[in-house]
Amino acid sequence: MARRGGSAEAASPISCIAERPKASFRMADDQEQIDHVELKPVTKPMTYTRLPATEPVEIRFQDLQYRANLGIGKGTKEILHNVHGRFLPSQLVAIMGPSGAGKSTLLDVLSGYRITGVRGVVTVNGRERDLEEFRRVSCYITQDDRLQPLLTVRENMKVAADLKLSAKYNDQDKYAVIEEILSMLGLSDSANTRAGRLSGGQKKRLSIALELVNNPLVMFLDEPTTGLDSASCLLCIKLMKLLASQGRTVVCTIHQPSASLFQNFDHVYVLAEGQCLYQGSAEKVVPYLESVSLPCPMYHNPADYIIELACGDYGKDKITRLVNATINGRSIEWFNDAENLPPTTHVEVSHRSPRLPGRMRCNLSLQETTQINQLLVIMNRGFTKVKRDSTLTYMRLVANIVTGFMLGVLYFQSGVDGARVLDNYNLLFSILIHHSMSTMMLTILTFPMEMNILIKEHFNRWYSLKSYYIMVNIVDIPVAGGCCIIFTTVVYFMTGQPYTLQRFMTFMILSLLVVFIAQSLGYIVGAVFNSVVNGTFAGPILIVPMMMFSGFGVNFRDIPSYLRWGTHLSFLRYSLEGYVGAIYGMNRTTLPCEEQLYCHYKYPSKFLEDIAMRPDVYEDCIIFLMLMLVLIKAAAYYLLRLEKGISDGGAPEEVGSETSGCGAASRRTTELPPERCERFVLRSSVSLGASDQLRRVLAKKCFQ
Numbered sequence: 001m002a003r004r005g006g007s008a009e010a011a012s013p014i015s016c017i018a019e020r021p022k023a024s025f026r027m028a029d030d031q032e033q034i035d036h037v038e039l040k041p042v043t044k045p046m047t048y049t050r051l052p053a054t055e056p057v058e059i060r061f062q063d064l065q066y067r068a069n070l071g072i073g074k075g076t077k078e079i080l081h082n083v084h085g086r087f088l089p090s091q092l093v094a095i096m097g098p099s100g101a102g103k104s105t106l107l108d109v110l111s112g113y114r115i116t117g118v119r120g121v122v123t124v125n126g127r128e129r130d131l132e133e134f135r136r137v138s139c140y141i142t143q144d145d146r147l148q149p150l151l152t153v154r155e156n157m158k159v160a161a162d163l164k165l166s167a168k169y170n171d172q173d174k175y176a177v178i179e180e181i182l183s184m185l186g187l188s189d190s191a192n193t194r195a196g197r198l199s200g201g202q203k204k205r206l207s208i209a210l211e212l213v214n215n216p217l218v219m220f221l222d223e224p225t226t227g228l229d230s231a232s233c234l235l236c237i238k239l240m241k242l243l244a245s246q247g248r249t250v251v252c253t254i255h256q257p258s259a260s261l262f263q264n265f266d267h268v269y270v271l272a273e274g275q276c277l278y279q280g281s282a283e284k285v286v287p288y289l290e291s292v293s294l295p296c297p298m299y300h301n302p303a304d305y306i307i308e309l310a311c312g313d314y315g316k317d318k319i320t321r322l323v324n325a326t327i328n329g330r331s332i333e334w335f336n337d338a339e340n341l342p343p344t345t346h347v348e349v350s351h352r353s354p355r356l357p358g359r360m361r362c363n364l365s366l367q368e369t370t371q372i373n374q375l376l377v378i379m380n381r382g383f384t385k386v387k388r389d390s391t392l393t394y395m396r397l398v399a400n401i402v403t404g405f406m407l408g409v410l411y412f413q414s415g416v417d418g419a420r421v422l423d424n425y426n427l428l429f430s431i432l433i434h435h436s437m438s439t440m441m442l443t444i445l446t447f448p449m450e451m452n453i454l455i456k457e458h459f460n461r462w463y464s465l466k467s468y469y470i471m472v473n474i475v476d477i478p479v480a481g482g483c484c485i486i487f488t489t490v491v492y493f494m495t496g497q498p499y500t501l502q503r504f505m506t507f508m509i510l511s512l513l514v515v516f517i518a519q520s521l522g523y524i525v526g527a528v529f530n531s532v533v534n535g536t537f538a539g540p541i542l543i544v545p546m547m548m549f550s551g552f553g554v555n556f557r558d559i560p561s562y563l564r565w566g567t568h569l570s571f572l573r574y575s576l577e578g579y580v581g582a583i584y585g586m587n588r589t590t591l592p593c594e595e596q597l598y599c600h601y602k603y604p605s606k607f608l609e610d611i612a613m614r615p616d617v618y619e620d621c622i623i624f625l626m627l628m629l630v631l632i633k634a635a636a637y638y639l640l641r642l643e644k645g646i647s648d649g650g651a652p653e654e655v656g657s658e659t660s661g662c663g664a665a666s667r668r669t670t671e672l673p674p675e676r677c678e679r680f681v682l683r684s685s686v687s688l689g690a691s692d693q694l695r696r697v698l699a700k701k702c703f704q
């Protein structure tokens with residue numbers, strides 16, 4: 001086949017007949033191209049002064065295997081089959097392959113996003129990857145843009161800066177960083193637009209911008225071009241190329257790039273069925289295919305052709321041939337400047353090699369700022385979201401008021417009528433069901449959406465799980481508590497329950513406890529079940545046994561002895577018994593029965609005897625419910641950690657830890673002397689990409 005024949009000028013650079021000009025893959029030329037790219041969304045040429053830390057990061061992997069667990073009794077499935085590879089610094093690396101080839105899995109494994117089921121060796125600069133250390137210098141940008149839709153671009157960035165930059169950066173410094181990043185990514189004009197209203201391309205750029213705040217050395221991006229138009233795709237790839245050219249290692253997955261996108265990649269790693277078909281420079285794909293007697297057809301995009309081969313369109317034997325040719329990623333023959341690279345087969349897992357930049361190492365915490373700071377920042381964000389999500393807040397308020405009035409009308413004055421004691425008992429149970437179901441279901445429905453953002457932000461070290469969990473519990477208190485108070489007050493007085501402060505307050509405290517217990521159960525269900533559908537099913541299923549053992553319907557006397565243990569575990573039992581005690585206990589003497597000659601429940605003690613409840617246990621019920629609340633909240637926290645594989649990252653002392661500056665040094669277990677502190681601050685500011693002015697400010701602070 002006559003290929004590679006024509007002149008470089010005449011031939012299209014996107015087809016297999018093209019002799020691509022080498023220069024188009026060279027960094028310097030790319031930098032020029034990128035600096036002058038003027039795609040629509042970018043108002044200024046891309047300039048970026050925040051350079052990453054000096055030490056480049058090379059990632060290698062050997063015999064990498066990933067086995068997914070298919071569930072209890074279903075065994076495992078091998079997804080990555082002993083692949084090898086080597087990603088060099090200052091390069092834009094594309095992991096390509098057909099759908100299901102294992103691209104995202106490889107990216108997840110390399111970034112440390114997936115750790116269970118992984119075998120093989122990943123080395124970073126020749127040393128076995130220390131996951132914690134690696135996470136400090138890398139970031140992971142997920143395929144779906146997990147942004148806070150109700151916050152503006154600048155607000156999103158400010159939250160990132162508050163969480164990812166140490167306390168030595170004041171607000172002015174942070175805004176300087178933010179403005180520079182926004183300007184580089186062409187987001188300045190949208191700085192005051194809410195993230196939810198951005199276009200797909202803008203959302204992607206904002207996702208990248210958020211992670212650029214602390215200037216990572218390694219960036220992993222899962223399908224960054226998915227859902228973008230061709231101009232936005234090109235802009236996104238060129239942006240990644242710029243970031244790589246500044247010394248970062250940028251690794252992304254991409255399904256099937258167009259020819260114009262493909263030529264921007266420095267390094268390509270092609271996967272098929274969890275094996276490596278090709279590893280090397282983008283421009284050497286054509287000669288590689290020729291070398292294995294699978295020449296790329298004329299006028300064909302080589303990226304398309306190699307994906308077709310990977311899909312098995314030309315026969316499964318071709319996949320085997322390609323895997324053998326590249327020795328499942330071991331071969332470095334098709335790298336640019338391959339002669340000058342040490343052989344991949346002799347990767348030394350050496351602890352003597354230089355470690356990653358020291359800026360983060362002496363810090364015990366994975367997060368950049370103190371836990372108090374994390375909590376304040378995300379609580380502030382949480383309250384802003386609640387304020388802006390007015391529809392949900394109003395809906396909750398209105399739903400509680402309307403339901404309260406409806407119950408009030410239905411059971412009007414039932415609390416003061418001896419003839420309607422059973423109606424009133426039904427009402428008390430209805431109130432409990434309202435409090436528990438409405439709160440729990442709302443949590444089950446909204447929590448999974450939050451979970452995705454939590455997993456991304458926590459993985460990228462914005463905050464610890466502890467801070468998040470405390471925040472999430474605090475932020476909902478005003479609305480959940482407010483709704484409960486309004487509902488309870490409306491129902492209590494409309495239905496004529498006794499007008500004494502002690503009874504009312506007992507009733508209110510019990511109601512609030514039920515609401516917060518139900519909310520915590522919602523967190524448990526949300527943490528354990530991955531989907532809203534499963535959670536929506538599991539929530540009511542969890543409540544049913546609580547209802548069965550509440551003493552309503554079947555009273556405690558009639559529950560078989562072998563099932564009585566259940567009554568001790570049901571929070572509805574304690575709340576119902578507490579309610580009954582608050583309404584009919586506390587030495588309530590008689591109930592008026594104006595319209596009846598015979599009044600069966602004239603004496604509340606008779607009613608209490610019939611339903612086998614004691615009048616004087618409401619205080620015990622409150623204590624039991626408080627204990628249950630604490631236990632359920634603790635259980636929800638630990639399940640969240642377990643189920644989502646989230647840990648706070650071996651940080652024995654997170655509170656008070658920072659990464660740079662004298663404040664950080666003084667808080668470390670090993671105190672730094674002033675001269676080392678200054679060096680540390682300067683080095684940190686360099687590694688964080690601070691401007692000269694910023695560096696001077698930080699150094700000055702060191703001597704204060």
Ligand SMILES: Nc1ncnc2c1ncn2[C@@H]1O[C@H](COP(=O)(O)OP(=O)(O)OP(=O)(O)O)[C@@H](O)[C@H]1O
Pocket residue numbers: 068069070077079097098099100101102103104105106253255
């Ligand atoms: N936890 C898991 N359990 C079972 N199978 C899994 C699991 N994770 C991944 N897989 C399977 O592994 C294969 C590779 O998945 P992966 O998401 O890495 O593919 P991909 O190349 O990124 O595909 P796409 O481009 O469609 O996102 C798929 O067949 C997928 O079904």
